[in-house]
Amino acid sequence: MAQITEAYIDALAPNAAAIKNGRSLAKKNSFQRLCQTEDGTLIFGECKGSGKEPYSCSADFIKPDSPVFRCSCPSRQFPCKHNLGLLYAYASGSPFQTGEIPQDIADKREKAEKREERKQEAAASGEPVGASKRKTSRSALVKKMNAQLEGIDLLDKLVKQVVNGGLAALDAKSVRMLEDQAKQLGGYYIPGMQAAFRELLLLVRGCDDQEQQYTAMMDQLTILHTLIKRSRDYLTARKENEELPADTGTRLEEWIGHAWQLAELRELGLMRSSTELLQLSFRSYADEARAEYIDEGFWLPLGSDGAGDILVTRHYRPFRAAKHIREDDSCFLVVQTKELAVYPGDMNPRVRWEDMTMREPESKDYEGVKAAAKRSYPEVIKQVKNQLKSPLAYKNPVVLLHYAKLGKAGETYVLEDEQGKRLALGEIDAIRQPTLQLLPMLGAELHADQAVLVMFEHQMGSRRLTAQPLAFVTEQAVIRLLY
Template sequence: MTELTAAYIDSLALNAGAIKNGNDLVRKSSFQKLCCTEDGTLLFGECKGSGKEPYICSADFIKPELPVFRCSCPSRQFPCKHILGLMYAYASDKPFAVEELPTDIADKREKADKRDEKKKETIAAPASSESKKKVNKNALAKKLAAQLEGVELAHKLVLQIVQTGLASLDKRSIRMYEDQAKQLGNHYVQGLQAAVREILILAVSAESIESIYSEAAEKLASIHGLIKRSRDHLIARLEDPEKPMDTISVLEEKIGHAWQLSELREVGRVRNDIELIQLSFHSYADEARGEYVDEGFWLQLQDGEIVITRNYRPFRAAKHMKEEDSCFLVVQTKDLYAYPGDMNVRVRWEEMTMREPLPSDRTAVRSFAEPCFAAAIKAVKNQLKSPLADKNPVMLLHAAQLAHTDSGYALIDGQGDRLPLATINRLKDATMELLPILDQESLIDAAVLVMFEDHIAEGKLVAQPLALVKERETIRLFY
C-alpha cells in the first residue's frame, strides 16, 4: 500500500472543503469502528451520519496505483468525507483493529479481476470487421466536413473583425461576434472557438483599445495561422481517409480534438516507469474555454524534461469535479501519457503511487538546469516562431545570481549574460514582489523555473520566476 501521509490523502480529495470535512470527522471522533486487514491493503470502518445507521466506508489498496473507495453515504463527492476521514485516521495513527477481509469486499475484488482480464482480452482482440470500419469512416468524414465548415466560419468571423478594425469593437459589436462564435461549438472546433473568444474577452477587459493593439494583433495573426493549418489538414484528411491524425504537433487539440488515453496509447505516446516532481502549480479561470484550469509544472526525474498537467473543470460542473492542488510528493507511474506538442508537452496518468521526496531528487533537479541563457533564449525563440506553439514556454535555468537592477530583477548566468525578470500577462499573478523577501543566500546559485513571454511592444523577451531550487530546499513562488 502507498504510504498514507496527509499530503497523499489531500491529493485524493475533491477540493479543500472535502479535506477539512474529512479531518473534522477524525477530530470529532465520529468513527464508531476503525478496522484494517492484516496485510494492510484494506481500511474499513463505520462513521456516524445524520441517520440512525452509520455509514460503512472502505479504502482498498490491493492495487496501490489504483485505490478503490466505497461508502454507503449518498454524497456525490468522491472520495467522500467519510472515506477521507478513514484514511486521515489511519495516517494520524488512530488505533485500527485487525480483522478478516469482509466477504463483500472479497467478492468485489474477484469481480474486478475478471473485468480487468476481460479488458485485456478486448485490447488484444483483432481489429473490427470491414463493415464496422466503413461505418466509422463515414462518421469520420461527416465530422471532418463539419469541422471544415467551422474553420470557414471562424475565418469569416476573424476577417470581419480585421476589416472593421479593432477600434470599432464596442459592447454591441462584441455581443454580435460572441453570438457568431457560439455557432463554432456546433462544428467540433472548440479550440478555434476559444481562440476567437480570447480576442473578444481581451477587448472587453481593456481600458482602451489602444492599450491592447499589440497583444490583439499577435492573437489575430496566431488565429490566422491556425485557420490556414486547420483548413489544409482537414482537406487532406477528407481527400485521403487513410491519412492519420497529427500526432506530432498540437494542431488536433488546437482545432478542438480531445485526445483519449486509448488514442495516445495507440499512437505510441506513452512513457513507461516515470517519476515526476512538481516544481510549481496554479489554478486560473479560462473565460474563453468556460473552464477552470488546474496547471502543474513537473520535472521528469529520468531526463529533466519539464512537462505540464492540466485539469479542466467546466464552470457549470466544477463543484462536482476534482480540483487539483499543489503536490509535494514524488509521483511514480508505470504509464505516462504524453499529448502531442513541442516544449512542455501536456501529460496525464491513470494510475500512480507516491513517495516522499529525497535530497537526491533535489540534486537531480538542479543537475538538469540549463546553465547557458543564450542557448535557452535560442530554444524559446525557435518555439515562438511556430504559430501553433505555446507562447509561454517554461524552462529550468541555472542562475549564478538573481540580481537587483535599476529596472527590477534579472537572472545572471555563469558567463554574465542577463535575462530580465518581469510579471507576464499570461500569469497575471505576482511573484516578483516575493523576491525582496528572500535572503541573499537564496538568490545565489539557484535552479530557477521560469515562464517566458515575448513583450512585442517593448521588443524584448522576459521571464517570470515560478520556483527556486536550492541544495537544501525548494522555494515555490507559485504553489
C-alpha cells in the same frame, strides 16, 4: 500499500472543502469502528452520519497505484469526506483493529480479478494490454470532418467581418452581435477554434491601453488566420486520404478542439513507462474564452528521461459544472506512474496518467532536479524565441534554469549564468500574480548556484522577453512562489 501521509490524502481530495470536512471527522473521533485487514491492503470503518445507521466506508489498496474508495453515504464526491476522514485517522496513528475483509468487498475484488484475467488473456492473444477496441467508422469520421470544415468557413467569415469593419469600429453592440454569431460555432466540433475567436472579442473590452489592445488583437488575428488555413488544409487532406495519420508533431488537433483519449495516445506510441515526477509549481486560473477553470501543474521527470524539460498537467473544469468536478491541487510528493501519456506539443508538452503511487521526496531527488536545470541562457532564449515565432505554439514556455548569481541591476532583478550572460526577471501578464516581491525574503544561500523555474513572456509594451520566477530549487527543497 501506498504510503498514507496527510500530503498523499490531500492530493486525493476532490476539493478543499472535502479536506476540511475529512480532517474534522478524524479529529472529532466520528468513527465508531476502525479496522484493517491483516495484509494491510484494506482499511475500513463506520462513521457517524446524519441518519440512524453509520456510514460504512473503505479504502482498498489491493492495487496500490489505483486505490478504490467505497462508502454507503449518498455523496457524489470520490473519495467522499468519510473516506478521507478514514485515511486521516489512519495517517494520524489512530488505533485500527485487525479484521476480516467484508464479504461485499471480497466479492467486488473477485469480479475485478476476473476482469483483469480477461484483460491479460486479450494481451496474450496479441492485443496490447489496455488497448482500446474502439473502431471509428470511416463514414462518421468524414461526416465530422465535413462539419468541421463548414465551421471553419463560418469562422473565416466572422474573422473577415472583423477585419473588413476595422478594429476601431468594434464597439459593445458589434461585439455582442459577433458573440451571438460565435455561438453557432458550437455545433461544428471545433471548440478550440471557437475559444480562439472568443479570445479576440474579449480583447476588445479587456484593456485600457488602446495601443496595447490593438497589438494584442493583431496577434490574435494572426493566430486565427494561421489556425483557419492550417486546419482547413489538414482536415481536407485527411478527408481525401484515409491513410493520413493524425498530426502528433504540433498542437493543431488541440487547437481545433480534439480531446485526445488515452487509447489514441497509446496507439500512437505517445507513452512513457515507469516514470517518476516531482511538481515544482502549481496554479489555477479562469479562462474566460473557454469558460473553464484550468488547474495547471509544472513537473520535472526524475532521472535522465526528458533531459530537464518541464512537463505540464492541465485539468479543465467548465464554469457550469465546476462544483461537481474534482479540483487539482499542489502536490508535494513524488508521483510514480507505470504509464505516462504525453500529448502532442512543443516545449512543455501536456502529460496525463491514470494510476499512480506516491512517495516522500528524498535529497537525491532535489539534487537530480537541480542538476537538470539548463545552464546556457543564450541557448534557452534561442529555443524560447523559436517557439514564439510559431503563431500556434504555447506563448508562455516554462524552463528550469541554473544560475550562478541572483541579484539586482538597478531596480531590476537579474539572473546570471556561468558565462556571465544575464536574464531580466519581471512580472508577466500570464501569471496574474506577483512573485518578485517575495525575492527579498530569500535566504543568502539562494543568491548563488541554485536553480529557478521561470515562465517566459514576450511583453508587448516593452517588446522584451521577460521571465517570472515560479519556484527555486536547492539540493534540499523546492521553494514555491506559487501554489
